[in-house]
Amino acid sequence: MTESFNETQPIYLQLVQKVIMQIVRGDLKAGEKLPSVRESGTQFKVNPNTVQRAYADLERLTVVETRRGLGTFVTEDIVRLNQLREQLKHEKIDTFIQDMKEMGFNSNEIKAGLYEHLGDKS
Amino acid sequence: MTESFNETQPIYLQLVQKVIMQIVRGDLKAGEKLPSVRESGTQFKVNPNTVQRAYADLERLTVVETRRGLGTFVTEDIVRLNQLREQLKHEKIDTFIQDMKEMGFNSNEIKAGLYEHLGDKS
Amino acid sequence: MTESFNETQPIYLQLVQKVIMQIVRGDLKAGEKLPSVRESGTQFKVNPNTVQRAYADLERLTVVETRRGLGTFVTEDIVRLNQLREQLKHEKIDTFIQDMKEMGFNSNEIKAGLYEHLGDKS
Amino acid sequence: MTESFNETQPIYLQLVQKVIMQIVRGDLKAGEKLPSVRESGTQFKVNPNTVQRAYADLERLTVVETRRGLGTFVTEDIVRLNQLREQLKHEKIDTFIQDMKEMGFNSNEIKAGLYEHLGDKS
DNA sequence: GTGGTCTAGACCACC
């Protein structure tokens, strides 16, 4: 499963997204240890520096904490994690609606389109 | 309304998106002339070359045509334009659903979330 | 039958080629009158200036003559026309062979490839 | 052997052709690194941007891949490379035959002409 | 006036 990266978006930002997704999905739980920068680096075939940068960003977002000599861990702050999940959900929905309206679709068309697509694969 | 440009995405790609949106929304109709590369350049405060690059991409996507010495025009091929609109709609919806499911939401949660947000602003 | 033009090659050169082809094929015979620049212009939807330039080139190649107030005519010099035909034939074949060899094909492969293609459509 | 550039064709397209030829001939093998845009630039006495444009085109044709910070490489996809060679061969032969027929030569004359020329130099 | 190409030189992200 060699996942590849988008071309126009910086790799470290894609890594940030990837980790956030894992946390929100629950693949990475509160307090759990993230792979080391070296591990991640070899796994995704990117430079450890790039991983490091992504982890730094994640720390700035207060979703992970790094403990010296131990590694990087998902925050224990469950409130923060729930908040993160809700926040991302609202953002995603909002930008989706905004994009669709920018394309000239009204609320009903959006609902209809969504139903159609959920029908096939729900 | 001086819209500015994103940092992470190349300007010329943002221009491509912008024009596609204008076409899909109907602000630019089939056969209509786009502003010249120089005009667009001064309007968006970017170099004409950058606009040129965007227009070249748009031509490769067969949504515009350039006529030597005359200018760049939205394609007259209405079928193509409708296809473009449908294609973008499906892509948007698909990636939205995929993203939401990646975050661990099921179909019903997605629908509910959407309704909630459409309620406020439909 | 709206014939279109290549993008990278100047239109007037493509016109030159077109006329030469008509002469070599015999569609335009020795002494025959070419359409006026205006006629050609409207027919091919190009500027008369462009046609004019093509005709000037053809005159420089001594395959047409322009007579003031009368129009542009294929040269009466039949020797020149035969020479033209032979010259073009040899040039075409030579560059074809050269191109194929540049691509790494040897004489036998070239012959074989040609037979194959002539088989379908001879 | 300082090869120079044609006047009527854009330099970057001539570069594209040149590289494709090198690949088809086997001078550049699957996975091999192309010279950097700066190297090529100085070698051919053109601006690195021009080389860059050619490389971008080649990537769009999926005959090369660029790896961030590493360089530009001939694709490892050997199937693609063989397809490329076959495709170019057929195109060359087809346009050759078409051109010759346009000039009024029939299949036998084409074959005869080819044999004549191959005789001298095969 | 239009788009298309090219140069020179700069800055960025990535390795």
Place this chain on the structure above:
DNA sequence: GTGGTCTAGACCACG
């Protein structure tokens, strides 16, 4: 070091 993007300014062909 690599490719990718951008600017400023130039020249060309075409209408």
